[in-house]
Amino acid sequence: MQSVLTGTDRAALLIGPALGGLLxxxxxxxxLTAGAILSTITATAALTVRSERPRLYAVTDTVPPSLLARTATGLGVLRRTPALGWLVGTLACVNLGSGLVQLTAPITVTRDLHHSAAAVGLVWSIAVLATFAAVTLTRRAIDRHGLQRVGTAAAVAICTATLATALAPSLPLYTGAVVLLMAGEGAATVVLRAGRVRLIPERAFAATLTTTVLLALAPIPLAGLLVALWPAAHLRLLVLSVALVLTAATASCVNGLRRHRAAWDWLPQAEEETSLGRAA
Known part of the structure; x- marks a missing residue:
């Protein structure tokens, strides 16, 4: 299920820029006309589509908790569950690196690599295929090797690719780095979502899930702020500097996840040995 949801997210995120580049x-x-039409269709569908599921109304006198109360509940769960905190930290690092590369890609391709704006759409079109393949293979890899190993491999790929985007001297090498980055991000998202579902307690699921999503997405506006404040002529230096910091931060998060592996990962080999031992 997590791989399907991640594939849908990646498709929406990557196909949009690819179609924009072609248009x-x-x-x-x-x-602009296509954008206006799609926006109108989306708004109309949101207003007219009705669910066939019956709506159930709970009769209760309990006052719904406020946003601050739900946030405090989610932060409390994070504080009591170290593995969940390391998961959110890893996803935040991934989002910062990915967001920074996506924001700087048009300027990098046109100014530094001396290609047209349409080449940016080509880069993301290729990345779409890599992301779909990575998400599909991640599910099988998790079943065989577990969340920890697959997540570590994805983190290594993301850090390496972010550094490579800052140093790539040509468009083919830059495209390869972006493809590796987006494939690693897709795999990491599947791993982190699967682990998050296992760690969040049922009673505080909604509040904790909301808090984790907010914390994981917070680096994306930060990436936009960094790009806005940094001189356009030196954006690749910004990507390189942030990539080095993210590599250290991601390594720390992965190490924290390794220390709490038993809380969030399932070990296929261990389970198989246990089942064989019981059968014997």
Missing amino acids: LLTGPALL
Whole structure:
């Protein structure tokens, strides 16, 4: 299920820029028109589509908790569950690196690598295929090797790819780095979502899930702020500096997850040995 949800997210995130790059070849008028049409269709569908499921109303006098109360509940669960905190920290590092690369890609491709804006769409189109393949293979890899090993491999790929995007001297090498980055992000998202579901207690699931999502997405606006404040001529230096920091932070998070592996990972080999021992 987590691989399906991640595949849907990656498709929406990556196909949009790819189609935008193709429409840009025909001119800005068609691009803006397509954007307006899609926005109108989305808004209309949201207002008109009705669910066939019956709505159940709970009769209770309990006042729903406020946003601050739910946030405090989620932070409390994070504080009591170290593995969940390390998971959220890893996902935050991934999102910061990915967001920074996505924001700087147009300037890097056009200014530093001397290619047209349409090449940016080509880069993300290739990344779409890599992400789908990575998400599909991640499920099988988790079943065979467990969450910890697959997550560690994805983290290594992400850190390496982020560094490579800052140093790539040509468009093919830059494209390869972006493909590796997005594939690693897709795999890491599947791992982290699966682990998060195992760690969040049922009673505080909604509040904790909301808190973890907010914390994981917080680095994306930070990436936008960094790009806005940094000189455009030196954005690759920004990516390199942040990539080095993220590598150290991700290594710390992965090490923390390894120390609490028993709380969130399932070990296929250990389970198989246990079942064989019981059968004997």
